[in-house]
Amino acid sequence: MTVAVFFGCTFIAFGPAVALFVFTIARDPLRVIFLIAGAFFWLVSLLLSSLVWFITVQISNKNSATQQTGLLIFGVVLSVLLQETFRYGYYRLLKKANEGLLALSQEDTMPISIRQLAYVSGLGFGFMSGAFSVVNILSDSLGPGTVGIHGDSQHYFISSAFMTLAIILLHMFWGVVFFESCERQRWWALGAVVLSHLVVSCVTFVNPHYQGSLIPTYIILSVMAAWAYLCAGGSLRNLKLCLTCKDKDFLLANHRPR
Amino acid sequence: MADHVEHAVNNVSVDGTEGSRHTETSPGRTEVELNGQPPTARPPLVLTDTEEDEDEELTLKYGAKHVIMLFIPVTLCMVVVVATIKSVSFYTQKDGQQLIYTPFREDTETVGQRALNSMLNAAIMISVIVVMTLVLVVLYKYRCYKVIQGWLFFSNLLLLFFFSFIYLGEVFKTYNVAMDYLTLALIIWNFGVVGMICIHWKGPLRLQQAYLIMISALMALVFIKYLPEWTAWLILAAISVYDLLAVLCPKGPLRILVETAQERNEPIFPALIYSSTMVWLFNMADSAETRNNSSHPVPEQENQVAVAPMAQPDDDGGFTPAWVDQQQHQLGPMQSTEDSRREIQELPSARPPPEEDEEERGVKLGLGDFIFYSMLVGKASATASGDWNTTLACFVAILIGLCLTLLLLAIFKKALPALPISITFGLVFYFATDNLVRPFMDQLAVHQFYI
Numbered sequence: 001m002t003v004a005v006f007f008g009c010t011f012i013a014f015g016p017a018v019a020l021f022v023f024t025i026a027r028d029p030l031r032v033i034f035l036i037a038g039a040f041f042w043l044v045s046l047l048l049s050s051l052v053w054f055i056t057v058q059i060s061n062k063n064s065a066t067q068q069t070g071l072l073i074f075g076v077v078l079s080v081l082l083q084e085t086f087r088y089g090y091y092r093l094l095k096k097a098n099e100g101l102l103a104l105s106q107e108d109t110m111p112i113s114i115r116q117l118a119y120v121s122g123l124g125f126g127f128m129s130g131a132f133s134v135v136n137i138l139s140d141s142l143g144p145g146t147v148g149i150h151g152d153s154q155h156y157f158i159s160s161a162f163m164t165l166a167i168i169l170l171h172m173f174w175g176v177v178f179f180e181s182c183e184r185q186r187w188w189a190l191g192a193v194v195l196s197h198l199v200v201s202c203v204t205f206v207n208p209h210y211q212g213s214l215i216p217t218y219i220i221l222s223v224m225a226a227w228a229y230l231c232a233g234g235s236l237r238n239l240k241l242c243l244t245c246k247d248k249d250f251l252l253a254n255h256r257p258r
Numbered sequence: 259m260a261d262h263v264e265h266a267v268n269n270v271s272v273d274g275t276e277g278s279r280h281t282e283t284s285p286g287r288t289e290v291e292l293n294g295q296p297p298t299a300r301p302p303l304v305l306t307d308t309e310e311d312e313d314e315e316l317t318l319k320y321g322a323k324h325v326i327m328l329f330i331p332v333t334l335c336m337v338v339v340v341a342t343i344k345s346v347s348f349y350t351q352k353d354g355q356q357l358i359y360t361p362f363r364e365d366t367e368t369v370g371q372r373a374l375n376s377m378l379n380a381a382i383m384i385s386v387i388v389v390m391t392l393v394l395v396v397l398y399k400y401r402c403y404k405v406i407q408g409w410l411f412f413s414n415l416l417l418l419f420f421f422s423f424i425y426l427g428e429v430f431k432t433y434n435v436a437m438d439y440l441t442l443a444l445i446i447w448n449f450g451v452v453g454m455i456c457i458h459w460k461g462p463l464r465l466q467q468a469y470l471i472m473i474s475a476l477m478a479l480v481f482i483k484y485l486p487e488w489t490a491w492l493i494l495a496a497i498s499v500y501d502l503l504a505v506l507c508p509k510g511p512l513r514i515l516v517e518t519a520q521e522r523n524e525p526i527f528p529a530l531i532y533s534s535t536m537v538w539l540f541n542m543a544d545s546a547e548t549r550n551n552s553s554h555p556v557p558e559q560e561n562q563v564a565v566a567p568m569a570q571p572d573d574d575g576g577f578t579p580a581w582v583d584q585q586q587h588q589l590g591p592m593q594s595t596e597d598s599r600r601e602i603q604e605l606p607s608a609r610p611p612p613e614e615d616e617e618e619r620g621v622k623l624g625l626g627d628f629i630f631y632s633m634l635v636g637k638a639s640a641t642a643s644g645d646w647n648t649t650l651a652c653f654v655a656i657l658i659g660l661c662l663t664l665l666l667l668a669i670f671k672k673a674l675p676a677l678p679i680s681i682t683f684g685l686v687f688y689f690a691t692d693n694l695v696r697p698f699m700d701q702l703a704v705h706q707f708y709i
Contacts, residue, residue, distance in 0.1 A: 029322035029323045036329075043687070047694065050690075050697075050698040051690075072707065076707050083709070131646075131650055133702075135646040137703060164708075201707070
């Protein structure tokens with residue numbers, strides 16, 4: 001509960017995402033707009049799922065703790081499904097907008113490709129999801145208090161930060177794989193994305209046993225990272241070229257000597 | 259009172275790129291018209307199909323750029339307001355004082371009485387705004403520029419000196435900074451005078467934009483402090499309806515204002531509009547005379563300089579190397595001096611007054627829009643129990659509303675009200691997030707479930 005905890009957790013949770021934003025998105029206005037639109041779509045999906053949850057809570061027995069927990073679990077599952085539905089809706093909207101633009105202009109290239117849109121929209125979803133999960137916790141960490149004074153876990157803040165980091169990056173990878181599978185009509189891949197989202201959310205039900213939730217989440221994160229990398233056109237060969245600074249196309253584009 | 263004028267008129271609208279766009283989107287072609295070359299040197303402006311479609315794509319890119327050029331100042335203004343609300347407790351304390359425009363109190367016994375009082379307050383406030391707007395439009399129509407200038411001058415004086423003095427005082431109190439009156443007087447004097455110069459006369463573009471953002475933030479903070487709860491929300495709703503009517507109805511005052519300004523080919527008072535690019539003619543009272551005065555060096559210089567005022571370093575303002583080569587090829591290499599330019603400008607020509615390039619014209623947003631956006635987000639952060647979630651939700655909602663408004667602007671190409679869509683989204687998301695999302699997220703945070 002110090003400034004150090006606040007800054008540490010903020011940087012853990014948002015560091016990679018903000019770095020991605022600054023280096024790849026901030027310079028292109030079109031991408032920034034689609035990022036914010038993605039965040040908006042996530043927000044609307046959250047709103048709808050909260051509405052449904054709120055209604056079910058109002059008509060339920062408020063005194064029964066198990067019922068309330070059950071309703072919360074139902075709310076989580078519903079929210080995940082709605083998020084993925086809105087991701088699909090965003091995909092359809094972007095396709096329509098892109099098609100319209102392509103029909104208008106005679107050029108072959110669109111100002112922004114569907115893959116870039118997948119990345120940007122995934123990151124938009126991730127930013128909003130991460131912000132809503134963790135910002136209140138972070139602002140509480142600035143104030144006075146003792147963590148876990150009633151016997152709860154002492155690692156509340158740092159585990160929240162790591163979980164948020166995983167969620168943000170996962171949303172980005174899910175976005176890439178989702179759009180790619182919609183483009184190629186690979187419905188099993190779509191189902192896999194939705195399923196992995198459900199698994200990640202359901203795995204958090206075992207909190208505060210963080211080894212049970214964080215470890216599977218990070219395993220799924222690495223799997224999705226590899227899958228998204230392959231979907232985006234990467235391969236082992238590309239990776240090797242990139243790491244040994246021998247990728248001629250990249251060097252040419254950035255005017256660097258070999 | 260004077261500040262009401264300001265925000266009354268400030269709902270002018272998002273005034274974007276009117277006029278013909280197809281001839282102006284391709285930078286190379288427009289520059290030919292702008293510099294002091296005789297008309298015969300121009301290559302024929304034939305608009306083919308491919309150029310039209312290129313225009314669409316360029317339009318999309320430039321449109322996105324304009325949207326970001328507005329996102330950044332709106333975000334900055336909101337950040338200033340939210341930061342102040344969260345740190346300086348003065349602006350969230352209810353001292354019991356209210357503005358004279360909202361005489362009815364809200365600390366009544368029954369809910370019905372409270373609702374009635376707040377509706378009356380909102381009605382009074384909106385009618386004050388309507389009256390002020392009408393007075394302003396009448397003054398503008400009958401060319402009483404001096405009166406308007408004096409009015410705006412006085413209200414900016416009030417904001418830049420008095421309100422910023424109070425703000426600074428409260429900030430010092432919050433952080434327990436010891437300050438003597440002499441230093442304070444020096445700071446406020448410098449801040450105020452530089453602000454008046456930047457806003458009402460000439461100044462660096464970024465400084466002018468910064469001052470406009472600061473006075474909008476100050477105004478929003480005043481509203482957050484002195485408007486009671488329900489009154490504030492009702493005023494926000496009512497003012498977006500009023501904005502819609504005033505700008506879109508044929509007899510709406512703001513529409514008349516914008517159309518009159520366009521007829522006379524004058525910019526609308528720089529002190530009321532945030533412009534993302536340099537305003538060419540700074541002093542409106544002289545504009546009618548200096549328009550035909552060819553020795554006015556400022557527009558020429560701006561046109562001759564190859565860099566747009568707000569350009570990024572790699573933006574050559576449309577003077578692409580290809581175009582420069584073409585010019586040099588056609589006319590021979592030439593160096594233009596002050597005298598040669600003036601000579602050529604004095605040549606009689608039937609050219610219309612220099613039209614600004616779409617890229618350089620940028621987009622304008624009224625200061626009233628800044629004020630009300632920031633007021634909404636500030637109130638969300640001050641009073642919502644959902645705290646940061648509500649603030650974030652309102653912020654994203656307002657930005658998306660602004661984006662949609664600019665999209666409509668690109669489609670309809672005339673002045674549009676910037677308040678309705680954003681404020682509607684903002685209000686919907688405020689109440690929805692505060693009442694529905696907050697309990698859900700709180701429960702999730704308690705159990706540490708993640709969605």
